[in-house]
Amino acid sequence: NAGVTQTPKFQVLKTGQSMTLQCAQDMNHNSMYWYRQDPGMGLRLIYYSASEGTTDKGEVPNGYNVSRLNKREFSLRLESAAPSQTSVYFCASSDLRTGVRSNYGYTFGSGTRLTVV
Amino acid sequence: QKEVEQDPGPLSVPEGAIVSLNCTYSNSAFQYFMWYRQYSRKGPELLMYTYSSGNKEDGRFTAQVDKSSKYISLFIRDSQPSDSATYLCAMITGGGNKLTFGTGTQLKVEL
Numbered sequence: 001n002a003g004v005t006q007t008p009k010f011q012v013l014k015t016g017q018s019m020t021l022q023c024a025q026d027m028n029h030n031s032m033y034w035y036r037q038d039p040g041m042g043l044r045l046i047y048y049s050a051s052e053g054t055t056d057k058g059e060v061p062n063g064y065n066v067s068r069l070n071k072r073e074f075s076l077r078l079e080s081a082a083p084s085q086t087s088v089y090f091c092a093s094s095d096l097r098t099g100v101r102s103n104y105g106y107t108f109g110s111g112t113r114l115t116v117v
Numbered sequence: 118q119k120e121v122e123q124d125p126g127p128l129s130v131p132e133g134a135i136v137s138l139n140c141t142y143s144n145s146a147f148q149y150f151m152w153y154r155q156y157s158r159k160g161p162e163l164l165m166y167t168y169s170s171g172n173k174e175d176g177r178f179t180a181q182v183d184k185s186s187k188y189i190s191l192f193i194r195d196s197q198p199s200d201s202a203t204y205l206c207a208m209i210t211g212g213g214n215k216l217t218f219g220t221g222t223q224l225k226v227e228l
Contacts, residue, residue: 004160031214040125042220043161043205050214058215090160096214105151106207106216108160 002026006091006109013081013116021076021112023091031096032074033106034058034066036087043090049074050096081116088113120144123206123219132228136193140206140219143187147208147217150182152191155203155221164204165191196226 007022025032033048035058045058047066055066063085065077074093078085092106123140130136138152149168153161165180167173167189173180179192189208193200206219 033215040220043218045215048215092160105163105166106161108162110160111158 004091004093004107004109006089006112008112009110010113011115013078013114015082015116017081018077018079019081019114020078021089021091021114022073023075023109024073025091025093025107026072027093027095027107028071029093029095029107030071031094032068033092033094034064034074034076035090035092036060036085037090037111038087046076046089078114081114083116086114086116118143119220120217121206121208121219124222125220127223127225129225129227130196132196132198132226134196134226136191136196136200136224136226138191138193138204138206138222138224140189140208141187142189142208142217144208144210144217145184145187146210148211149209150180150189151207151216152178152180153205153207153218155205157202161205198226198228201225 004025034046035043044060049055049068052071067075089112091109094106121142152165154164155161167180170184177194181190203221203223205221207216
């Protein structure tokens, strides 16, 4: 059981380049999330998908786009990378069911370390 | 003001000490409370999960929720060097669809 798999683990981009971060989960979770983590800032939500077919902006969506390809996969795209997007990116998934006292905990991937020069 | 406040530390304790990590929050609708542990260069992992007020114990770890004070705590007994990590609190409302995280407290347990 792999859990949440993120690719790539490391990436260096030049300013203006584009790239897509991939995320896949094998736990049949409904909801998926993209966070960035910067020193002193904690985890900041970029976009999330509460269920297949829906996506919503989080706290810091500017400069990013997402695609919920199917129930398993949720990708994050940087169209024109900027140095301010240098960060560690985490994907997470959870089995949220509104109104049901289920486990709301997230399972996180191991992260993508992105440097934009 | 942030919805969830957490002292960033760093907190340094000797091996065997009792550690207390805390978060305060402002949204009285939060009902589910979690603690995540994040080792350096790794993703956060769920450590403890509690519903509403009260205590929950799991081995050396105890999670405590006081909804009247909007205050949650994580206690670590007999701390070990392997407990050295960043601890993040997180919480969610009953009908919510995303967690609200604290910024994390960095803990170092020294030999």
